[in-house]
Amino acid sequence: MSGAPQQPERLAHGYTNLTTVEGGRVIKRYAGPDALLRREAEVTALKVLAGRFPVPALIGQDDSQLALSFVPGVPGQEILQQRPDEVLFAVGRTGRALHGLDVSAAYEIGGGTVLVHGDFGPQNMVFDATTLRPAVVVDLEFAHPGDPVEDLAWAEWIVRTHHPQLVDSLGTMFEGYGSRPPWRQRHAAMLEKCRWALDFVRRWPAAEAASVAMWQRRLEVTTDFRD
Numbered sequence: 001m002s003g004a005p006q007q008p009e010r011l012a013h014g015y016t017n018l019t020t021v022e023g024g025r026v027i028k029r030y031a032g033p034d035a036l037l038r039r040e041a042e043v044t045a046l047k048v049l050a051g052r053f054p055v056p057a058l059i060g061q062d063d064s065q066l067a068l069s070f071v072p073g074v075p076g077q078e079i080l081q082q083r084p085d086e087v088l089f090a091v092g093r094t095g096r097a098l099h100g101l102d103v104s105a106a107y108e109i110g111g112g113t114v115l116v117h118g119d120f121g122p123q124n125m126v127f128d129a130t131t132l133r134p135a136v137v138v139d140l141e142f143a144h145p146g147d148p149v150e151d152l153a154w155a156e157w158i159v160r161t162h163h164p165q166l167v168d169s170l171g172t173m174f175e176g177y178g179s180r181p182p183w184r185q186r187h188a189a190m191l192e193k194c195r196w197a198l199d200f201v202r203r204w205p206a207a208e209a210a211s212v213a214m215w216q217r218r219l220e221v222t223t224d225f226r227d
Contacts, residue, residue, distance in 0.1 A: 017141075025059055026068040030141070033203040038141035039066065045115070045143035048106045053098060054136045073135040076122030077162070084169040086132050087122055091155055092176025094134050095120060099148045107145045118142025121155035149181045153189035160225060161218065183227035194219040 009021045018029040030039050043066065046058045057069035080087045099114040107115060117124070117140060124139045155173060159166050174180035198215040201207040 021070055024070055026056065026070050027065055028068060029065040031206075033200055036063065039064075041143055042066065042139075042141040044106060045140040048103050048115070049098075049101070049140075052101060054094075054134055055140065056136055056138060071126055071136040072129075073126035074129045076125040076127055079127060079132070080122050080159075080163060080166065083132060084163075084166045085172045087127070088159070088166075088169055088173040089176035090127070090132070090134050091120075091122055091125065092152075092173040092178075094125065094137060094176075095148070095151050095155070096177045098137075099151070109145050112147065113145045114148050115143060116146040116148060116151045118144055118146075118150070119154065120151035121158040123158055147189070149185050149189050150193070152177060152181060153186040154193055156186060157190045157193065157222065161221070187222075187225060187227075190222050190225065191219070194222050 017031050020027050020029075028042075030036070039061070043058065043061060046055055046068075049055045050057065056071055058066065059069060060067040076087055076091070095117075098117060101115060103109060103115045109115070117137065119139055119142050124137060125134050126136045126138065127133065128135045152174070156170055159170055159173075171180075194215065198212070198219055201211045201215055204211075
């Protein structure tokens with residue numbers, strides 16, 4: 001007698017989309033504004049980065065979802081508190097590796113722009129549980145040509161917002177990256193991304209008023225950040 005069908009397992013830490021593990025594969029179903037455009041952006045990035053940067057393998061796709069390889073490991077935010085310097089140094093090195101890739105065959109790169117992740121930070125990195133080396137970078141639906149400070153600033157924002165007690169460890173992230181952009185540039189990039197996120201939830205009919213209020217408050221708090 002066969003057992004009951006295995007139920008999909010929803011992956012932790014996903015906030016915008018429905019991402020589950022089904023049959024040993026990751027199934028990502030897009031929700032919210034610009035869902036089709038975001039899916040297309042992720043497909044492009046995954047194809048460009050395959051074999052050159054640690055991303056999941058694209059197994060299949062349709063108009064609403066992607067099937068990706070499952071890469072075992074531990075999400076960065078789950079070990080950030082215990083191993084902040086190691087994790088943040090790896091975040092910096094990974095960002096430098098991404099920004100150093102020649103992706104001009106697929107993107108219009110010029111004027112100091114690179115391929116940026118668009119939602120970069122420990123929250124979208126999976127680490128090998130034994131070595132603590134980055135195993136894979138996920139959620140590339142916001143990948144686009146841009147200024148590299150966007151990714152560094154957002155990773156910093158994640159720490160300042162969700163792990164403020166670790167702000168003193170941010171220096172290791174910039175050490176891993178190899179440079180530290182001026183605070184004025186980083187702060188401006190954080191504010192721009194918060195405004196973008198506020199607009200995103202405002203355009204989402206299913207978003208609750210609490211989500212809009214949350215991002216309004218985050219924008220206010222980010223305005224008051226000091227280096």
